[in-house]
Amino acid sequence: MEYGLDKRSNALKIFNTTFIVVWLLVACFPFIWTFWGSFKVRADFFSRADWWYAITAFNTLLETGGKFTTDAYSQAWTEGEFWKASRNTVIVTFFVVTISLFLGTLGAYALSRSTRNYAFWILIAALIFRAMPHITLVSGYLFPFFQLQIWGILPTTIVVLVAINQPFTLWLLYSFFKTVPKELDESALIDGCSYFQAFRHIIMPVMWPGVITAGLFSLMLAYNDFTVTALLLNQENHTMVPKIQSYLGTNQHEGNLMWAVSAVVSATAPLFMLVMFFQRQVISGLTAGAVKG
Amino acid sequence: MGIKSPLITLMPNKTFFWFFLPTGLAMILFIGLPIISTGIQSFYAQHDQVVKEVKKCDPFGCTVSIVVDQEKTSKIREEKPLGKFNGFGTYVDRNHLAIEEIGKFWNETNSFGEFVDQVTNLPFYKALIFTLTYCLFVTPNVLLLGFIIALSLNAVTRRIRGPLIFGTILPMIVTPLVGSLVLFWMIDAEGIIGANLQMLMDDPYLSLKSSKTLTWITIIIYGIWHHSPFAFVVFYAALQTVPQEPVEAAIIDGASRWQRVRHIVLPHIYPVVTFVALISLMDNFRVFEPIIGFSAEGSAQSLSWLIYDNLVNEEVILFGSAAATSMMTIVGIAILLAPVLIRTWKEFRTAR
Numbered sequence: 001m002e003y004g005l006d007k008r009s010n011a012l013k014i015f016n017t018t019f020i021v022v023w024l025l026v027a028c029f030p031f032i033w034t035f036w037g038s039f040k041v042r043a044d045f046f047s048r049a050d051w052w053y054a055i056t057a058f059n060t061l062l063e064t065g066g067k068f069t070t071d072a073y074s075q076a077w078t079e080g081e082f083w084k085a086s087r088n089t090v091i092v093t094f095f096v097v098t099i100s101l102f103l104g105t106l107g108a109y110a111l112s113r114s115t116r117n118y119a120f121w122i123l124i125a126a127l128i129f130r131a132m133p134h135i136t137l138v139s140g141y142l143f144p145f146f147q148l149q150i151w152g153i154l155p156t157t158i159v160v161l162v163a164i165n166q167p168f169t170l171w172l173l174y175s176f177f178k179t180v181p182k183e184l185d186e187s188a189l190i191d192g193c194s195y196f197q198a199f200r201h202i203i204m205p206v207m208w209p210g211v212i213t214a215g216l217f218s219l220m221l222a223y224n225d226f227t228v229t230a231l232l233l234n235q236e237n238h239t240m241v242p243k244i245q246s247y248l249g250t251n252q253h254e255g256n257l258m259w260a261v262s263a264v265v266s267a268t269a270p271l272f273m274l275v276m277f278f279q280r281q282v283i284s285g286l287t288a289g290a291v292k293g
Numbered sequence: 294m295g296i297k298s299p300l301i302t303l304m305p306n307k308t309f310f311w312f313f314l315p316t317g318l319a320m321i322l323f324i325g326l327p328i329i330s331t332g333i334q335s336f337y338a339q340h341d342q343v344v345k346e347v348k349k350c351d352p353f354g355c356t357v358s359i360v361v362d363q364e365k366t367s368k369i370r371e372e373k374p375l376g377k378f379n380g381f382g383t384y385v386d387r388n389h390l391a392i393e394e395i396g397k398f399w400n401e402t403n404s405f406g407e408f409v410d411q412v413t414n415l416p417f418y419k420a421l422i423f424t425l426t427y428c429l430f431v432t433p434n435v436l437l438l439g440f441i442i443a444l445s446l447n448a449v450t451r452r453i454r455g456p457l458i459f460g461t462i463l464p465m466i467v468t469p470l471v472g473s474l475v476l477f478w479m480i481d482a483e484g485i486i487g488a489n490l491q492m493l494m495d496d497p498y499l500s501l502k503s504s505k506t507l508t509w510i511t512i513i514i515y516g517i518w519h520h521s522p523f524a525f526v527v528f529y530a531a532l533q534t535v536p537q538e539p540v541e542a543a544i545i546d547g548a549s550r551w552q553r554v555r556h557i558v559l560p561h562i563y564p565v566v567t568f569v570a571l572i573s574l575m576d577n578f579r580v581f582e583p584i585i586g587f588s589a590e591g592s593a594q595s596l597s598w599l600i601y602d603n604l605v606n607e608e609v610i611l612f613g614s615a616a617a618t619s620m621m622t623i624v625g626i627a628i629l630l631a632p633v634l635i636r637t638w639k640e641f642r643t644a645r
Contacts, residue, residue, distance in 0.1 A: 012550070016445050023442055024460045026518065030475045031463060033485065037478070046478070051488035103316040110312030114304045120641060122313070124634070129324045131626050133579035135597045136619035139604060140327025143334055143612050147374060163323030166316050195308045224468035226582055231604055241468055245585065248474075261478070264471050275466050279459055282466075286526045 031268065038265045039068040042258045072262035076247070080259045082266065084236075085243035088154065089223060089267075092239055095158045096222035097215050100165050104214060105207060107166070108173030109199055113182070123174065126167035134164060134227040141232065152234035160232060161222050168221075169214050172285055176210030177203075213285035216278055223271060240267045328623065335616035338379040339609055342366045376613060383617040390621075391415045417618070420594045426509065427595065428577045431516035435573050436566065438517060439524025444554070446525075447532050458529070465522035472519050473512075473586025477501075480511060505592035512583050512593055519583075520576065524569045531562040574629055578622075596622045 036054070037045035043059035053059060057067040064071065076082045111119050141160065145151040180203065188198040223240075230242035238246065244267065247260035275282055343365040348357050385392040391412075398411040412418050446457055464472060479486045482500040491499045501508055535558055543553050581597035584590060590598070596618060603615035 016448055019441070020445050020449065020457065023445075024457065027464050027522070028460050030479060031467075033479060034475045046481075046483040047488075048483055051483075051485045054485065103319060106312045107316035110304065110309045114309050116306075116309075119309075122317075124637060126320070128630065128634075129320060131575045131630055132324065132328070133597050133622055133626070135579065135581060135600045135604075136331060136622050137324060137327045139600050139612070139615040139619045140329075140331035140334070141323075142604060142610065143375070144330055159319070160323050163319040166320050167324075170316065195304065195312070199312075220466065224471075226468060226470050227601075231601075241470055244474070245470060248588075260474070264474060268467055268471060271466060272463070275462070276459060279455070279462075282462070283458070283526050283530065286523065286530075 031272075034261060035265055038072060038258075038262045039070065041069060041071070045261065046257060072258040073266065075256075076259035076262045076266075080243075080247065080256065080263070082240070082243060082259075082263050085238055085240045085263075086266070088233075088237055089239040091154060092158055092161065092229070093219055093222045096161045096165065097218045099158070099162045100169050100218040101211055101215055103162065104166060104169035104173050104218075105211060106199075108170050109177050109203060111170065111174050112177035112180075113185070113195075123171070126170050130167040130171070134225075137164065138227055138231050145232065151232065152237060154233070154237055157229060157232050157237075160228055161225060164228065165218050165221050169218060172214045172217065173210055176207070176213070180206060209281075212278070213281040216274070216281055217285055219274070220271070331616045331619045331623075333616075334375065334612045335383060335620050336378060336380060336613075337376040338383055338613040339376045339611065340366070340369050340373070341377075343369060379613060383613045384621075387415065388614060389417050389617050391417065416594070416599065417621075420596050420599050423509070423593050424578060424580065424595045424597075427513060427516060427580050428574060430513045431520060431577050432570060432573050434517045435520040435524050436570060438521040439569070440528050442521065442525045443528035443532055446529060458526075461525055462522040464519050465526075469519060469582035470586050473515050473583040476511075476515055476518070477587045501587065501589075502591065508587065508589045508592045512580075512587060512589060515583050515587070516577060516580065520573055524573065527565055527569050528562060531565045532558070535561050571633055575626070578626060578629060596625070 040054060040057055040060045041063050043063070044053045044057055047053040047059075060067060060069055063069075111123060137160075142151070145156060150156045184206070185195075185198040185202045188202045189195070193201070225239075226241045226245070229239045230245065233239065233242065235246075240263070244260055244263045247256055247263060249256070343362040344359050345362040345365070346357050347360050348355055350356075384390055387394055394415060395412055398408050402408040402411060413422055442461060446454060446461070449457060467475070478484050480501055481487050482491065487500065491497055501511055539557050540553060543557060548556070579597050580595050581601055584593055584595060584598045587593075590602075594602075600615045600618050600622070603611040603618070
């Protein structure tokens with residue numbers, strides 16, 4: 001039965017529809033607008049004279065001869081070296097996801113199968129770690145990393161992101177493994193398997209739904225991170241998000257704003273596609289810890 | 294705790310250890326140790342520059358000037374890279390708790406309002422007030438808006454819900470820097486909303502940067518926009534589990550829509566509300582990327598932003614100052630988490 005559809009007055013129906021339309025506009029329009037504007041020149045998208053230029057493409061026509069231009073993209077990707085930033089993002093994301101899942105599944109499986117007190121306290125500690133603002137951790141890393149001379153390189157950042165990501169991954173996979181019946185692996189143990197063999201042959205084949213959800217969240221964390229990547233990577237190794245910030249320019253250097261706009265679109269598009277395909281997993285992950293209370 | 298299987302009661306400690314070792318090591322090395330490292334750094338301050346007197350003589354006489362001894366300065370920095378021991382000095386200096394300055398203000402100002410004014414102009418207190426204001430306005434509004442969206446979408450035909458949910462969660466999946474930039478480009482004086490506001494208000498100088506209040510409101514609106522989808526997703530999932538019989542019974546008894554929400558739906562999803570409030574509070578407390586996205590450093594600074602600013606300092610990285618702010622931020626987080634931790638501990642003890 002459709003909850004709440006009973007004896008619904010027309011006024012309420014209209015109100016409900018209007019509200020949803022307005023909200024969706026608020027939620028999506030900024031992205032549509034940025035996408036549209038990324039094919040214009042700066043004088044149109046950031047027009048001092050008339051914002052309507054962004055629609056009519058007045059200056060874009062003058063400067064490039066067409067209503068749409070991909071100049072911002074081609075310049076940002078070549079001159080702006082956005083290709084390098086996106087390559088770095090791919091490397092960081094790939095390794096963070098793989099290592100996170102490897103460590104996370106092992107740890108979370110053990111937590112879900114242990115009924116001792118320390119398992120409970122480890123989960124609480126993970127919750128506290130999850131609450132730490134990343135910038136406070138970064139302020140702890142910088143000095144030792146400078147001393148050890150491992151600052152600025154991709155492997156350091158990957159390891160740090162994996163660690164920062166562990167608390168959430170552990171909680172997510174822990175609540176997933178709790179739903180996998182204990183009898184499955186226990187029967188294997190009775191048959192003489194070791195815990196590792198039981199994990200390898202019994203748990204691994206059934207854990208993929210949970211792993212995909214956890215993987216998506218690790219991916220979003222690594223892909224979206226700004227705090228860690230901006231401060232722990234040198235210019236050369238910057239990933240996409242800090243790169244976008246560098247296009248904005250500071251007071252001393254005039255940035256190239258249209259590069260930033262096209263870079264934002266380039267960085268956001270793959271993420272949106274991914275979420276479109278895996279919408280159900282994202283939502284189940286967000287609610288995993290919550291709905292059980 | 295729980296029903297134990299008669300055959301295999303517990304995972305042996307040794308097995309648990311090996312399973313948990315990799316993730317445990319990662320967390321200890323890169324979350325536990327950095328917190329300790331931050332604690333140690335906060336007691337040190339960067340070295341002062343070593344100065345020397347240089348006597349310069351020319352036919353007209355001798356002058357003594359003071360210059361920085363580069364060689365000695367870099368040598369001492371190399372020998373003791375952590376800086377000089379400063380105890381709680383950094384915590385109480387002007388850029389942090391500013392104990393001395395507050396005392397001075399207390400004695401010098403005439404009215405309490407003036408005193409508060411002076412104190413809230415100190416960098417740490419300014420940032421603290423912004424951070425708390427942000428949390429205070431964003432968190433409840435996120436809960437409210439998320440709940441309303443969830444109720445609304447839940448009443449829509451199931452077939453078209455998928456795309457609607459996708460549209461709703463977009464603000465949440467982009468990184469805060471990108472989210473705030475996308476809004477900033479519209480709200481700025483040269484963007485579509487900013488330009489139209491100028492026209493509406495008939496004020497050609499109206500812009501985000503011109504007013505502190507406007508900047509704060511914008512960042513708070515951004516916060517609500519960015520976090521509401523999370524609250525929505527959790528509430529929406531919880532709404533799917535509301536039992537139908539009491540709702541139907543209430544309809545038969547003639548309960549209004551509001552009464553049904555108030556007496557059946559809300560009590561059912563109450564535990565989830567606490568969860569969302571907690572997560573949202575934790576995330577809002579670390580606000581800092583929107584400040585960069587909106588280029589709002591001038592009028593809005595948060596605790597996390599202060600740390601970031603110390604760490605990207607151009608001349609010399611202010612490790613000590615950043616660490617002291619970090620430690621106080623961690624204390625803030627601890628205060629936020631305390632009620633939850635105490636409750637969990639009590640539940641745990643009664644469960645045994």
